[in-house]
Amino acid sequence: MMRVVVIDGQGGGIGRQLVSRLREALPDVEIAAVGTNCCATNAMLKAGANSGATGENAVLVACRNADVIAGPIGIAIADSLGGEISPAMAVAVARSSAKRVLLPFQFCDNIIAGVGDYNIARLVQSAVEAIVGISAAHS
Numbered sequence: 001m002m003r004v005v006v007i008d009g010q011g012g013g014i015g016r017q018l019v020s021r022l023r024e025a026l027p028d029v030e031i032a033a034v035g036t037n038c039c040a041t042n043a044m045l046k047a048g049a050n051s052g053a054t055g056e057n058a059v060l061v062a063c064r065n066a067d068v069i070a071g072p073i074g075i076a077i078a079d080s081l082g083g084e085i086s087p088a089m090a091v092a093v094a095r096s097s098a099k100r101v102l103l104p105f106q107f108c109d110n111i112i113a114g115v116g117d118y119n120i121a122r123l124v125q126s127a128v129e130a131i132v133g134i135s136a137a138h139s
Contacts, residue, residue, distance in 0.1 A: 001029065002026075002067045002134075003029075003030045003065060003066055003067050003068070004022060004026075004031050004066070004067065004131060005032045005034055005063065005065075005068070005070070005098070006018050006022070006031060006033055006034065006049065006070050007035075007071040007075045008036070008043075008044065008075075009035065009036035009037060009040050009075075009081040009082070010036075010040060010081055010082060011040065011043065012035055012039055012042070012043030012044055013043065014071065014103065015033060015035070015040060015044040015047075016046070017120065018124055018127060018128070019033060019044045019047035019049045020047040020048060021124055021125065021128045022131060023048035025128050025131075026132060026135055030050050030051075032051050032053070032066070033045055033047075033051070033052040033053075034052070034053050034054070034062045035052070035053075035058075036054070036056075036059070036084035036085065036089070037084065038054050040054075056088060056089055059075075059092055059093070060088060060092045064092075064096070067134075068098055068100075068131055068134055069096055069098045069099070070103075070127055070131060072102065072103050072105050073102040073103060073104050073105060073110065073112065074105070075090070076090050076093045076094050076102060078090040078091075101127045101130045101131055103126075103127055104123070
């Protein structure tokens, strides 16, 4: 079974939307919610994640066991998400052998050239479609 790790911080709103939409699109996939704080983890668990964990070590461990890592692009950039992403977390995401599906939000002083300023719903839908494609290839 494919294991999707959704990583988010702050209030967990992006992760919550990802988990909810993934649960609808892929009801049998294992979704692990990993928050940089307990609020983010709880939001993703309420949205339907199978399991949840919080903090730096949780990110490090989850990235080793993931088939897909999903979340805002800041999860791969040290000191982003208001400082919640440590350098070790960013390295774990970047070095993981998992496929990464990163939502290109234009915040935290990171500007992604060539990417429009899309709304959250459109970015989440695009991420879910990418993960559904990965799931089909994984089967």
